[in-house]
Amino acid sequence: MSAGIALVANGFRGFARYLGAVMGADAYAKYLEHHRAAGHQEVPLSEREFWRDRTDRQDSNPQGRCC
């Protein structure tokens, strides 16, 4: 019984993680990963700075949304 619940919970968590990734919730984590992998010397942007920069760049670089 508890194994079944764990299975459902796992499945739900997986779906939530997927949905989050589709919406771009993991963008900051990916940025940090890139920053680390690329071996940049300067300090990475803080989470707040990153999201600010992200939406501000969209201001001058709009993405289409389809019909």
Added chain:
Amino acid sequence: MAGVPDQRNNGSRAEGGLATDPDLPPPAVDQALLDAEDRKWTPGKVALWAAIALLGGVAWFMLAIVRGETVNAIWFVFASVCTYLIGYRFYSKVIERYITKPDDRRATPAEYKADGKDYVRTDRNVLFGHHFAAIAGAGPLVGPVIAAQMGYLPGTIWIIIGVVLAGAVQDYLVLFFSMRRGGRSLGQMAREELGVIGGTAALIATLLIMVIIVAILALVVVNALGESPWGVFSVGMTIPIALFMGVYLRYLRPGKVMEVSIIGFVLLMAAIIGGGAVAGTEWGAAFFHLDKVTIAWGLLIYGFIAAILPVWLLLAPRDYLSTFMKIGVIVMLALAIIVVRPEITVPAFSEFASRENGPVLSGALFPFLFVTIACGALSGFHALISSGTTPKLIEKERQTRFIGYGGMLMESFVAIMALVAAISIDRGIYFAMNAPTALTGGTVETAAQWVNSLGLAGVNITPDVLAQTAKDVGEQSIVSRSGGAPTLAVGLAHIMQQFIGGTAMMAFWYHFAIMFEALFILTAVDAGTRVARFMLQDSIGNFVPKFKEASWRPGAWLCTAVMVAAWGAVLLMGVTDPLGGINTLFPLFGIANQLLAAIALAVCLAIVAKRGTFKYLWIVALPLAFAAVVTITASYQKIFSSTPAVGYFANNAAFSKALADGKKEFGTAKSVAAMEAVVRNTAIQGWLSVIFVVLSIIVIVTAVLATVKAFRDRSAGTATTDNEDPALPSRVFAPAGLVPTTAERELATEWGKVPADARLERAGH
């Protein structure tokens, strides 16, 4: 692996010389191994594909040949899914093998331009969802509903066959070629491949097409919200909800996207339920009861403000909400249709399939069915997405087939489900809802009388049924609620209440459906206005350089105002049109969308020819020819047809003559002012058709010329110019499709053993 001979490469680039890192496992599965996997038909695999083919065949047989009283909705699901699977497994593989020829040894832009922000390698399954959310919106939910006038079969065939041979091909090719060019836009590719004339025509056409598409999507919202206090309240509430989410993400808890989306979703549900309560009160009903013209003006003002506000405040949070709803709604709709399996009573071909004077959509089946259903079968707008964000996120070249071709199949499935939802309601209700007031008279009595007078088989509707349906869904009236969205909402409410909640929940489900359609459309309106504004700024910037500065406020505001005024004028024209608006304007939407598809396919044709693939050029030429013939025929009829219901200028002439004769009313126009409006509207619509079709013909002709030139160059042995980015070796690996193959799994395991810091080159840029 670096030295693997590339049999498929026909020598336009020296790819064989791509030196991958010898210290790493190969970044691609050996081509010979891939071929072997493809060609190895185990008995299990044969049985599986035989079963899929058989099930699909039976489903098509049930839909197309067996003519019982009813047909079960489940056959639509089987026919479509089986056809998609076969198209994906076999046809898209042909395209991959002979046209795109992806090479996983090459790094994608997400790898060689990686910046952690715009160019980010993204897991293929996540990117599939992301791309799907960007391409799918209200379009596939509206077109099939309007086309249901002709019966279910023409629409079903076009949606399913069209996507396999045309729509998905376009999306895949544009995505692939844009990826090979560092994620360049369709406009840039058109300029490179077709030269200045073709490129400029493509740019102007794109801009105009965008205006039309935004205007008509807005018209759908206006029609759905007109005289509906509940709808106005709950859709209006999305604005403060989005603003709150924006502030939350900016100042309170940055980056908590999932958290804020869930909060937003809960608030959205509260707004829908609250809308019922508000509309039930006297002041609420009075305050939120707005006529269509007021809503159209509201939308115009909103569109302008939304497009100049910073992205974080309104656009980004609403986009999260819209994505969240999109995935949720589609899963829910699919589940509901599979569980409820409604019986469809609509005939395969209706009485209007062979006529050109249908009340919902005028014009003959060919070509107007094919322009009415654009999104879901072949949508040119997707080319703007496939050459926008997605190519910058692709991890491996071979994944483009799954994301580009597969993503479009998914949208087509949404269109099929929308069609099923719309045709699951009674046909009498369908016609009463979708015919203009000029025909139905606007009341339940006149509407019922008019529908019964059509002499449709099996249709006998009473005023009580129309009144009761309106009451069930919490509206004052459902007569002449054209535009597709309300019909789909009634259909959905009808199916969903059998799944969850019963009749008591119908009003909720109806407004839930209206809400998500409005949400999708408002996001598209917002983003469309912004994109169009930038295109305009860029174009003016060629003459007045100051306009190229995105941060220069006066320029940005002026260009926004111009774009909003452009679509606003078309929207107001549609709202006030005495002929019913959506009936006259929707064909223009479809024509615009498919002309954009023709432009995108024309660019692809030129690229494929320049790569030297002449033998399989038909894969691109076939959908291009079809789109060109359909849209040019439709435009021709819209411009030159002597039937006033079809031809804009014929209508214009008829009304002008009536005015000259001093008539005080004519046809559905009941006053001189209305007659003047018809004259004005038909002239504008007619000239728009002329401009579209001329621009598109220029683009197609330049593409054909580029193709012929490529053929001559090749025969003469002259080198063709290639606009791809230089090939760089890849240092990563990921499987190509949803389920990794054995060889891919083995290679992935090998890559898993490589320490993380050894995988990527340390580039301190």
